[in-house]
Amino acid sequence: MYGLLWDAIVNLVQLKYLLPLVIGTVAGVVGGALPGVTITMTVIIVLPFTFGLDPLQGLAAMTGVYVGGSAGGLVTATLLGIPGTPSSVATTFDGFPMAKRGEAGRAMWLGVWGSLFGGMIGGVFLIAATGPLAEFAVAFGPWEFFSLFVLALSMVAGLVGHSLLKGFLSGAIGLVVTVLGNDPVMGQPRLTLGIEFLEGGVPFLPVLIGVFAFAQIMSDVEKMGRGVRLRESLDRAITLSVSHGKVVWEIVSRPFLLLWTSFIGVLIGVLPAVGGSAANMMAYDQAKKFSRHPERFGTGTPEGIIASESANNANVGGSLVTIMAFGIPGDAVTAVMLGALTIHGIQSGPLFISQNTQVAYGIFAAYLLAHPIMALVIAFGARFMLRVVTVPKAALFPVVLVLCVVGAYALGNNMSTVYVLLIFGLLGYAMVKVDLPLAPLILGVILGDQIETNLIRALMTDGDLWLFVTRPISGGLLAASALSVGFALWQHRRQHGRGEAGEDAQDF
Amino acid sequence: MIGRDGVTGLVACATSLVLFWLTLGLEKNPLVPIGPGFYPRLVLGITAALGFALLVVDVLRRRARPTDARAAPAVRPNYALVALTFAAFGAYVLLLPLLGYRVATFLFVLGGSFLLEPPRGAGLWLRGPLLALATTLATYFIFEDYLAVLLPRGSWTGF
Numbered sequence: 001m002y003g004l005l006w007d008a009i010v011n012l013v014q015l016k017y018l019l020p021l022v023i024g025t026v027a028g029v030v031g032g033a034l035p036g037v038t039i040t041m042t043v044i045i046v047l048p049f050t051f052g053l054d055p056l057q058g059l060a061a062m063t064g065v066y067v068g069g070s071a072g073g074l075v076t077a078t079l080l081g082i083p084g085t086p087s088s089v090a091t092t093f094d095g096f097p098m099a100k101r102g103e104a105g106r107a108m109w110l111g112v113w114g115s116l117f118g119g120m121i122g123g124v125f126l127i128a129a130t131g132p133l134a135e136f137a138v139a140f141g142p143w144e145f146f147s148l149f150v151l152a153l154s155m156v157a158g159l160v161g162h163s164l165l166k167g168f169l170s171g172a173i174g175l176v177v178t179v180l181g182n183d184p185v186m187g188q189p190r191l192t193l194g195i196e197f198l199e200g201g202v203p204f205l206p207v208l209i210g211v212f213a214f215a216q217i218m219s220d221v222e223k224m225g226r227g228v229r230l231r232e233s234l235d236r237a238i239t240l241s242v243s244h245g246k247v248v249w250e251i252v253s254r255p256f257l258l259l260w261t262s263f264i265g266v267l268i269g270v271l272p273a274v275g276g277s278a279a280n281m282m283a284y285d286q287a288k289k290f291s292r293h294p295e296r297f298g299t300g301t302p303e304g305i306i307a308s309e310s311a312n313n314a315n316v317g318g319s320l321v322t323i324m325a326f327g328i329p330g331d332a333v334t335a336v337m338l339g340a341l342t343i344h345g346i347q348s349g350p351l352f353i354s355q356n357t358q359v360a361y362g363i364f365a366a367y368l369l370a371h372p373i374m375a376l377v378i379a380f381g382a383r384f385m386l387r388v389v390t391v392p393k394a395a396l397f398p399v400v401l402v403l404c405v406v407g408a409y410a411l412g413n414n415m416s417t418v419y420v421l422l423i424f425g426l427l428g429y430a431m432v433k434v435d436l437p438l439a440p441l442i443l444g445v446i447l448g449d450q451i452e453t454n455l456i457r458a459l460m461t462d463g464d465l466w467l468f469v470t471r472p473i474s475g476g477l478l479a480a481s482a483l484s485v486g487f488a489l490w491q492h493r494r495q496h497g498r499g500e501a502g503e504d505a506q507d508f
Numbered sequence: 509m510i511g512r513d514g515v516t517g518l519v520a521c522a523t524s525l526v527l528f529w530l531t532l533g534l535e536k537n538p539l540v541p542i543g544p545g546f547y548p549r550l551v552l553g554i555t556a557a558l559g560f561a562l563l564v565v566d567v568l569r570r571r572a573r574p575t576d577a578r579a580a581p582a583v584r585p586n587y588a589l590v591a592l593t594f595a596a597f598g599a600y601v602l603l604l605p606l607l608g609y610r611v612a613t614f615l616f617v618l619g620g621s622f623l624l625e626p627p628r629g630a631g632l633w634l635r636g637p638l639l640a641l642a643t644t645l646a647t648y649f650i651f652e653d654y655l656a657v658l659l660p661r662g663s664w665t666g667f
Contacts, residue, residue: 052655398620
């Protein structure tokens with residue numbers, strides 16, 4: 001395994017792979033630093049540029065975006081007090097107060113080094129766990145795969161959003177999208193509604209691009225022309241120089257904090273669709289609970305920055321495990337990566353590592369190399385990024401929308417995928433307005449065909465429905481689904497009791 | 509009176525039931541006795557039930573707290589601008605095969621940037637065309653020359 005990893009690292013430092021990795025990391029850091037531009041949107045923008053590349057080049061670029069984006073948010077979080085991405089929200093709690101008292105360099109570099117160490121711990125888990133988990137999943141039959149996908153969908157539906165019912169409805173709408181077009185078992189047309197391009201089904205990448213890009217952009221457009229300030233001012237007197245030895249010591253002298261918060265990040269990453277936004281908040285909360293001085297949190301304590309940033313980068317490693325071992329995207333970014341794999345004719349899932357060893361180890365190598373590259377990008381580009389933040393959104397959004405169109409068009413070199421993008425852009429925005437979470441919809445669209453194929457295969461092998469429950473792994477996975485739904489119900493009720501969940505009802 | 513959630517549930521339920529009805533006409537395949545309609549009916553049935561449940565929950569909640577309403581947002585959303593942006597994007601998508609990528613993209617970026625921030629000064633009047641030109645040329649050359657993506661040509665312009 002380590003021989004393969006070393007070979008992959010040596011392979012990846014060739015210019016033809018290193019260049020896409022560096023460009024992807026730069027794009028990720030800049031996209032992460034821009035408030036309102038999420039990592040998902042950055043990876044959507046980068047996606048069309050990878051179509052003409054070989055699979056490893058494209059995936060190296062996307063891995064760079066993911067790692068860079070997870071860290072990029074800390075720059076604006078610490079220096080401006082505005083989290084560039086949801087995964088750096090907790091970084092602002094202590095990063096910005098520390099910067100305000102004249103320690104901007106220390107605040108930013110605690111975040112950068114925390115991201116790097118947390119990411120590397122996530123990398124160890126990624127490399128060590130992916131192979132064994134994939135080997136375990138190879139033994140799965142259609143019953144187990146069906147139950148695994150049901151578990152993923154029920155976890156996502158239960159854990160995101162304010163309402164369990166809406167989470168499930170969103171996931172079910174995603175599944176409905178996949179029943180349009182030919183059935184995946186015999187290729188018989190169904191529910192095409194007389195529309196020719198629906199015969200091939202609805203491709204998930206334009207759905208994903210449309211739903212996420214429009215939901216994000218239109219939510220910002222809503223605020224334009226209403227006196228909301230979308231440009232941030234830059235303090236040009238800020239100094240970012242720091243003693244790196246001291247900053248690194250501040251982190252490694254707290255080994256329990258680093259390991260525990262990184263572990264939380266990995267664990268959250270493995271769970272489908274929970275993501276870095278939950279990881280950094282949960283890690284911050286844990287760091288505060290375990291601290292001898294919890295009262296210092298929120299005033300500029302280094303523990304808060306280390307916890308948040310190590311967790312959100314370790315989360316990337318966990319998320320990649322889920323997609324590489326099971327073919328289930330951990331979040332929207334890995335969903336786009338799954339789409340990139342499909343475009344290059346690579347089937348994700350348990351056989352991915354054994355059938356595409358070079359690509360799989362290439363992703364590991366890209367992940368490991370992206371972290372020091374990210375640190376270098378921030379070291380040389382932090383001031384530039386603060387200027388990028390001032391780019392007006394009126395100029396940014398039309399360009400992003402053009403890239404979304406090119407990305408959708410390039411999938412099949414025809415307009416039908418662009419029409420899908422437009423339709424699902426409208427649907428995505430409508431879903432945001434009625435408070436339906438987007439993640440279950442996307443997971444439903446991605447897993448729908450596989451759920452159907454495995455269900456039909458299982459029933460054709462043996463019509464006994466009890467096998468889904470009595471086969472140990474399948475039964476265990478279904479029990480876990482039921483538990484996750486029960487947990488989500490309990491959590492929603494508790495939040496409702498505390499009055500945390502917002503009231504959803506609104507007259508039409 | 510039903511609220512936003514009720515309308516969402518009603519739309520989901522009604523759409524699912526219509527699609528469910530359409531699956532009843534699907535012919536069974538002798539090789540797959542379960543038939544192509546089995547799974548869609550299962551999924552559509554679940555979706556209809558969830559939509560109906562959302563409608564019922566909304567109605568019951570409104571009966572329990574009839575005066576309940578969501579707090580007004582601090583800033584009233586600019587839905588007119590959202591509608592215009594969607595319209596501009598829709599026009600761009602429709603005009604792409606007619607005007608071709610280069611002309612349609614130039615017009616969309618120019619119009620989009622002016623729509624989102626109306627020009628009030630020489631700087632903004634200059635920014636729009638420059639941004640539109642740079643975006644069109646950069647994306648065209650990168651995708652056509654380096655990434656082998658043949659972007660749409662216009663049936664009206666031949667360009």
